[in-house]
Amino acid sequence: MSRRFVAAAAQLGPIERDEPRASVVARLLALLETARRRDVRFVVFPELALTTFFPRWWIADEAELDRFYERAMPNADVAPLFAAARAGGIGFHLGYAELTETAAGKIRHNTAILVDGEGRIGLKYRKIHLPGHREHEPALPFQHLEKRYFVRGDLGFPVADFMGGKAGILICNDRRWPEAFRSLGLQGAEMVAVGYNTPQHYPRAPEHDRLQDFHNHLSLQAGAYQNGTYVIGAAKAGFEGGCELIGGSCVVAPTGEILAVAATRGDELVAAEVDLDRCREIKANIFNFALHRQPDAYGLLTKVG
C-alpha cells in the first residue's frame, strides 16, 4: 500500500440530543462522499461522532443514558458507513460511546476505532484521560461528566499497522498530555487520529475561553513535532445543546505545521496530502529516541501517588 495519500478531518457541526443515529450517519455518509470526490483515502470523524456530547447533562435515568451508547460495532445503524468505506476503499476513524454488558454490570467507555478501506476494524482505543467530574455540579452552566459516564480505558495506548504505516488514536483531552502522544511515538506512530468535543467556555477558568483554539492547535502541533507523526484532529463544533464547541479541525504534519484547517463550525471536510515517509525527517534526527532520549532520567513521570 502506498504510504502517500490524501487524509482528511471530517468535522461535524452540532448533533442535537434527540437527533436519530440514521440522521447522523447520513451526515457522515455525505462527508465520506465529499472525501471520495477529493481522492481522500482516510477520513477522521470526531469523538462521540454518533450522538450529541451527552456528558454535558446530568442524566439520572439509566435507560435514557444507555441510549447514547453502542452495544456492538459495527451495528445496524453504522452498517451503511462501513459499506460506503468498503465501496470507496476509504478508511476512517470513528469515535463512539461503548457499552459492554458483563456479569458484574455495565462497563462504559469513550471509544474510537480505525476502519480500513475494506471495512475491517484495524485498531480500537478506549480513552484514558477522562476530563471533568463525577458528581452533579448544578452551579455550572453545563456539566462535564466524563468521569461519571465512562471508566478509564483498559487497552493502553495501542498502535496498529494501518494504511501502509503505523497508526494510533488519542481522544480529546488525551491530546493535551504529552505522555499520551509519547506513548504512541515510542511505538513508531506515523499518523494519530484525534477526535474532540471542546467547549469554547471553560467555566473553571473563563479567562482562558479566548485561548481554546490556540490550546487545541498547540497540543496537536507539539504532539506531532515531538514524535514525528502526522496528526489529524476532528472536532464536533458549533452550538450543540446550548453549548458552544470549538472547531479548528486540521491535518498537522510531522514538523508540527498545520497543513489544512477548518474554516467553519459546521460539517466540513479538510484534506491534505500525507507522506508517511516524511516522518523520518524528525524520527531519524532531532527526535531520534534511541540516540537522544534519557528514559532513566524520567522516573518522576511514572511515579504513582
Added chain:
Amino acid sequence: MSRRFVAAAAQLGPIERDEPRASVVARLLALLETARRRDVRFVVFPELALTTFFPRWWIADEAELDRFYERAMPNADVAPLFAAARAGGIGFHLGYAELTETAAGKIRHNTAILVDGEGRIGLKYRKIHLPGHREHEPALPFQHLEKRYFVRGDLGFPVADFMGGKAGILICNDRRWPEAFRSLGLQGAEMVAVGYNTPQHYPRAPEHDRLQDFHNHLSLQAGAYQNGTYVIGAAKAGFEGGCELIGGSCVVAPTGEILAVAATRGDELVAAEVDLDRCREIKANIFNFALHRQPDAYGLLTKVG
C-alpha cells in the same frame, strides 16, 4: 517576596572564538543595567553565555578546549556580574561550561545556575539532553560535539524556591523534550529559565531550516502550557563563528502565550510582567495533575533499552 515582578530574557548576539571573558561580562553588565532601568527583577542569560558556542569546532588540543570552561563559579571574571546583581537586587540565570577536576580526571558539564538578588546561587542544573555527536564529522559544515565535550548532567531536573516561587532550569535541547518540562512541572515549577544556542541550519534535515524559530517557540509554549509555568527563553543569536544562530528570545505565560519576543539577533533585552499566582489557572484546572494524570499508564516512557 512579591510573586509579581518583571522578568526578562537577555539575548546575546555572537561571541567570537577569541572574545575575552571581560568583554563578554561587560556586555552582560550592560544588559543588566538595561534591566535595572526597566524595573526588571530577574534576567535570563543564554546557555554557555560566557564564550562562543565552542562545540561547533573539533578541538583536538586539550588546553585549547579547557579555555572555554569555568573551574569555579563565581570566579574573578564573573565577579562584577554577581556584584551588579547584588547592587541592583536583580536575580539572574547564567549558562556556562563547567570543568571539575577529580582524581579520575576532568569532568565536563553544560551547566546553568540561578543567582538571586543578593548574589547567592540558588539552583544549579547540568544539562541532561546533550544533542549532536561524539566523533569528528568533517563533511558537516560545522560540528555539534556536545556529546563529546560534556557528560550527561548528574543533578536530575531540580527545582528551588526562588523569587517567591518555584523555579527550574532547562538547557537548549532539553526544551524540546516534554519529559524534561514535565519533570519540573511535577515538582511545581512556576518559572523555567531556558538558555539556548540553536543553529538556523540543521545539516541532517536542511528542509527544516525554515522551521527553527517555529520549533523553538512551539517547544517553549507547549512546555509552559502543559505545566502551567512561565518560561523565559534566552538565545545566543546571530552569525557566530561562521554559523547562524536563531534568536526569538521570549517570555512565555503559563497559558503558552508569548508575552514578549526579541526583534533582533543581537544583544537585546525583552521583558514582561510575571505573576506567579497565574500559574494556578492552569495547575488547578486543565492540568490538575492529581485529578487527571494517569502515571500508571505511562510505563513506556521510562522503559530503558
